[in-house]
Amino acid sequence: MAIQQIIVGTHSDKIHLVEFDSSAPSLTVKHSLKLRDQPSWIVLSPTHPGLCYVNGWVDDLFFAVRFDAETGFEVLDQARAGGGGPTHMEVTPDGKALLSVNYRSGSLALTLLRDDGLFAQREPTPNQVYSFAFPHAEVTHPRQESAHPHHLIPFGDDWLVPDLGSDRIWQMRWVGDLRDGEWEVVKEFERGEHEGPRHGVKHPDGKHLYLVNELAATVSVLSLPTSPTSNEPLSTLSSAPLLPPYLHKVPRADPYDLIPCTILLLGPLPASPPSAPSTLLISNRNAPVAAAPEGDTLVSFSIPADEPAQLGEGTFVHGAGRHLRGMAAGPPEGGDKERWVLVMGRDEGGMSVYERTEDGQLRKVLANVLQEVEKPVVALWLPGGRA
Numbered sequence: 001m002a003i004q005q006i007i008v009g010t011h012s013d014k015i016h017l018v019e020f021d022s023s024a025p026s027l028t029v030k031h032s033l034k035l036r037d038q039p040s041w042i043v044l045s046p047t048h049p050g051l052c053y054v055n056g057w058v059d060d061l062f063f064a065v066r067f068d069a070e071t072g073f074e075v076l077d078q079a080r081a082g083g084g085g086p087t088h089m090e091v092t093p094d095g096k097a098l099l100s101v102n103y104r105s106g107s108l109a110l111t112l113l114r115d116d117g118l119f120a121q122r123e124p125t126p127n128q129v130y131s132f133a134f135p136h137a138e139v140t141h142p143r144q145e146s147a148h149p150h151h152l153i154p155f156g157d158d159w160l161v162p163d164l165g166s167d168r169i170w171q172m173r174w175v176g177d178l179r180d181g182e183w184e185v186v187k188e189f190e191r192g193e194h195e196g197p198r199h200g201v202k203h204p205d206g207k208h209l210y211l212v213n214e215l216a217a218t219v220s221v222l223s224l225p226t227s228p229t230s231n232e233p234l235s236t237l238s239s240a241p242l243l244p245p246y247l248h249k250v251p252r253a254d255p256y257d258l259i260p261c262t263i264l265l266l267g268p269l270p271a272s273p274p275s276a277p278s279t280l281l282i283s284n285r286n287a288p289v290a291a292a293p294e295g296d297t298l299v300s301f302s303i304p305a306d307e308p309a310q311l312g313e314g315t316f317v318h319g320a321g322r323h324l325r326g327m328a329a330g331p332p333e334g335g336d337k338e339r340w341v342l343v344m345g346r347d348e349g350g351m352s353v354y355e356r357t358e359d360g361q362l363r364k365v366l367a368n369v370l371q372e373v374e375k376p377v378v379a380l381w382l383p384g385g386r387a
Helices: none
Strands: 003-010 014-021 026-034 042-044 051-056 061-068 072-080 086-091 097-102 107-112 129-131 153-155 158-163 168-175 182-190 197-202 208-213 218-223 235-241 259-266 278-285 298-303 315-317 326-330 340-345 350-356 362-369 376-381
Touching: 003 326, 014 072, 026 072, 026 362, 042 086, 042 376, 051 086, 061 086, 129 182, 153 197, 158 197, 168 197, 197 259, 208 259, 259 326, 278 326, 340 362, 340 376
Parallel strands: 326 376
Antiparallel strands: 003 014, 003 376, 014 026, 042 051, 051 061, 061 072, 086 097, 097 107, 107 129, 153 158, 158 168, 168 182, 197 208, 208 218, 218 235, 259 278, 278 298, 298 315, 326 340, 340 350, 350 362
């Protein structure tokens, strides 16, 4: 399909429905909706087409939002998140609960959903919220003053939760019915001191996890346990730096300088042979202007089909902007599956679109457009589209 829709979240107070025309190519804002401060994560309902859930990070809120390419957005419902700073959300496959990790309060919460997809409760009850322990006796890094869970990664019926604040990955399981049950810690996987695990993505083989270590500015390939119930460790198989060489010795004047962010694992393009490599793509942010006049970088790794733990040397892409927090690949299906990559500069650069080529390169086809969209940080490429 030549024309596809993308929902964009921001660090302002709006979300946007953006149309991408791959035949032109072009990006156009079709609809916008004002919510509350920092609607910075969006997840689709798996059971109700045209329904999504959006966070209000600053005010600790969730919104149930209907979207339509012609009529735009409509807020149908809202609820409290059950913790401070809801950062990442997932909906259970049956559509009965919205899960969230809350960065500021260091917690994991479950919110019940009704059969129509709206909220079944105004706020999670205490048994539906789990507060992560903070294992450090003292604060030794300014980004690790408490637990900061940042992501939810499905692992069988369990969830892996990278905790940037505690240098941990927690394996969490919901036990009991959704209303009266509770969260249980299945395992606690320790990571290296001050690595700061942030986001991860699983390889399709189910045996490997690619993990962004925000504070160390590295990516690691981990060996996943063979099942959620096994006693195997979460072992590191390989790691690679994420910053370009000219930034390796640049000091961090601010603890938020020189840190990676979003990670995508993109399979071979549909027309490629089965033996073609996948692409691991990670965004960087907050390089000092004097040290990086071209802005922040994307780093791309070619992942061999028969050696998923092999990272090799990263390829750096410049020119997308500053604070490259958000990326999305699409469309999510069809003959052009994941051919196009949308990259967003929160602080500078607007939005750029890259085309993935059969030889694994990224070719920029749209440069620094839609700069009127204030502080874009996340994008959700919608299924479907039209010719």
